[in-house]
Amino acid sequence: MIKNQDELTGFFMKNSRRYVQSKKLNLESLGLPGRYLTASEVSDLGLVSRAHAYKIIADPERFLSAQVKELLIIKVLGQIPGWQPGWRFDSAQQRIHTPDGKSLSCEELENFAFVQQLLSLWEVENRDQAQQLERQKQRIEELENRLKLPPKLRLYVNDSLKQRRKLDIEQPALKAV
Secondary structure (H helix, E strand, O other), X not given: OEEEEEOOOEEEEEOHHHHHHOOOEEEEEOOEEEEEEOHHHHHHHHOOOHHHHHHHHHOHHHHOOXXXXXXXXXXXXXXXXXXXXXXXXXXXXXXXXOOOOOEEEHXXXXXXXXXXXXXXXXXXXXXHHHHHHHHHHHHHHHHHHHXXXXXXXXXXXXXXXXXXXXXXOOOOOOOOO
């Protein structure tokens, strides 16, 4: 397929009718859109001769071996072998695409372990802060209960609420003069 540029109409293909009418291999995989490959593309990508590529296009069930088919699916459709259908990679953009449409770049994959460590650290800190908050609430309740006690002088040992001694101080009676 040769592309030429015309001054008036823009781009056009030389021998475009031959390209459109030529036989092509329909390469499909589960969960991925198919793609049509010419004999030259099959020979280049599948590492086979052009004569064998024409045989593959004519009768794929007979001449397309499992190894060549897997190699074509990896190179053309970007499917990752052994992974669930829908996972694929795009070598041009250097991204891995998930079945639900999200994509990850190489940098995101390199930093994935670091992000997981940060998330686990934040979870531990959040749990520790919740425990400290609970202890502080208990301490506040304890102090509020202490304030509710009668205003007589009491002695507490080791800052516990258990009363050790009690000392009552009587107010002297005032005399009228």
